[in-house]
Amino acid sequence: MQLETLRPQESTRDIFKMIASHEQIVFCNDPASGLQAIIAIHDTTLGPALGGTRMYPYKTVDDALVDVLRLSEGMTYKCAATDIDFGGGKGVIIGDPNQDKTPAMFRAYGQFVDSLNGRFYTGTDMGTTMDDFVHAAKETPFINGLPEVYGGGGDSSIPTAKGVIYGLEATNMFLYGTKDFVGRTYAIQGLGKVGFKVAKHLLKTGANIYVTDIYEETVARLQEQTKDLPGVVYAVEKDAIYDVAADVFVPCAMGGVLNDETINRLNVKAVVGSANNQLQAKAQADQLDKKGILYAPDYIVNAGGLIQVADELYGPNPERVMAKTESIYDAVLAIYDTARRKGITTNEAADMNCQQRIKEQQARNNFFTRGRSPKWTIKS
Numbered sequence: 001m002q003l004e005t006l007r008p009q010e011s012t013r014d015i016f017k018m019i020a021s022h023e024q025i026v027f028c029n030d031p032a033s034g035l036q037a038i039i040a041i042h043d044t045t046l047g048p049a050l051g052g053t054r055m056y057p058y059k060t061v062d063d064a065l066v067d068v069l070r071l072s073e074g075m076t077y078k079c080a081a082t083d084i085d086f087g088g089g090k091g092v093i094i095g096d097p098n099q100d101k102t103p104a105m106f107r108a109y110g111q112f113v114d115s116l117n118g119r120f121y122t123g124t125d126m127g128t129t130m131d132d133f134v135h136a137a138k139e140t141p142f143i144n145g146l147p148e149v150y151g152g153g154g155d156s157s158i159p160t161a162k163g164v165i166y167g168l169e170a171t172n173m174f175l176y177g178t179k180d181f182v183g184r185t186y187a188i189q190g191l192g193k194v195g196f197k198v199a200k201h202l203l204k205t206g207a208n209i210y211v212t213d214i215y216e217e218t219v220a221r222l223q224e225q226t227k228d229l230p231g232v233v234y235a236v237e238k239d240a241i242y243d244v245a246a247d248v249f250v251p252c253a254m255g256g257v258l259n260d261e262t263i264n265r266l267n268v269k270a271v272v273g274s275a276n277n278q279l280q281a282k283a284q285a286d287q288l289d290k291k292g293i294l295y296a297p298d299y300i301v302n303a304g305g306l307i308q309v310a311d312e313l314y315g316p317n318p319e320r321v322m323a324k325t326e327s328i329y330d331a332v333l334a335i336y337d338t339a340r341r342k343g344i345t346t347n348e349a350a351d352m353n354c355q356q357r358i359k360e361q362q363a364r365n366n367f368f369t370r371g372r373s374p375k376w377t378i379k380s
């Protein structure tokens with residue numbers, strides 16, 4: 001073969017530019033099952049990559065690649081922010097989860113995950129379910145977040161909600177010098193798996209809450225289940241939640257809720273919630289800061305679920321998960337403190353802490369210990 005033909009074309013070089021901050025990208029193609037997937041391993045300095053696999057009808061392969069690169073980088077930060085020894089990775093399967101899914105596709109995906117020999121652990125994300133990964137787990141041990149009957153940790157919204165409560169306690173401590181919820185007011189957006197549990201806890205501890213959900217019956221169910229508790233529930237219209245005067249806005253529904261328009265309307269002292277990607281862009285962290293609203297970075301507050309899936313690799317143990325989730329209280333307080341001392345946003349302080357943890361580990365690492373799974377280490 002002529003050397004000329006082996007030279008990378010312009011587009012190939014572009015791909016390397018695109019993935020410059022990532023360690024490894026795996027394109028998975030299995031025509032028999034129709035699987036087309038991309039796995040991105042962003043950084044394994046702290047341990048093997050960990051991140052869910054999303055299934056989505058991406059319009060182009062480029063869209064899928066951009067998404068998996070972005071999401072896997074986010075996982076590096078999320079893992080670094082919590083006290084777990086994992087790096088950042090993510091998978092995306094190209095296809096419509098309502099039409100294209102088959103068990104064979106997930107078994108094929110499991111084989112690709114297995115080929116990475118523990119450099120990448122995965123489980124559910126948007127468009128995939130625990131049952132899908134029961135099929136993948138027939139091909140590889142590197143799956144987490146399985147149902148309890150398959151040795152998994154079960155419902156991850158329990159530690160996630162607990163983490164939100166720790167975040168709220170840390171916020172109270174920072175603002176008022178006490179963790180106490182009695183007599184405080186909270187505006188909760190979304191009463192799903194996480195929001196409902198947070199709401200119940202707040203009512204039990206004597207806080208009053210304003211709530212909204214697209215399903216009115218969920219609000220009615222909360223009112224019914226908590227009528228004997230000390231706190232009071234006030235139902236508000238979906239869009240009116242941004243105007244409520246309260247101590248804290250607690251977003252537990254969708255992302256992007258902190259934008260120019262909503263921040264302008266917020267009448268709270270802090271934002272602490274489970275929703276992923278709450279800030280529409282990083283600039284919104286400055287905007288909140290200027291308005292004097294304390295922001296607890298979402299990826300720290302909602303880390304309880306991640307702590308559970310990471311912990312599951314040592315065998316499910318809810319007590320251990322809850323003990324580890326408690327670290328969210330200290331993590332949030334430390335971020336508030338760093339931000340105040342350095343005069344930066346809480347978002348910048350959180351990112352800085354993560355970069356520091358990775359940098360310190362890089363100084364200790366050598367190539368042969370990077371990205372190896374706990375299971376791999378035990379076997380060898």
Ligand code: NAD
Pocket residue numbers: 156157158160189190191192193194195212213214215218238252253254255274275276302303305306
């Ligand atoms: P969920 O789907 O169970 O609940 C979301 C709730 O929000 C639903 O009741 C829905 O009706 C409501 N909702 C949607 N749009 C709304 C709107 N515009 N206004 C008011 N309510 C609205 O999800 P969940 O598991 O409770 O997760 C909530 C958020 O936390 C999501 O952003 C999720 O990505 C994030 N998160 C969840 C976990 C977890 O362990 N479940 C972990 C980390 C992050």
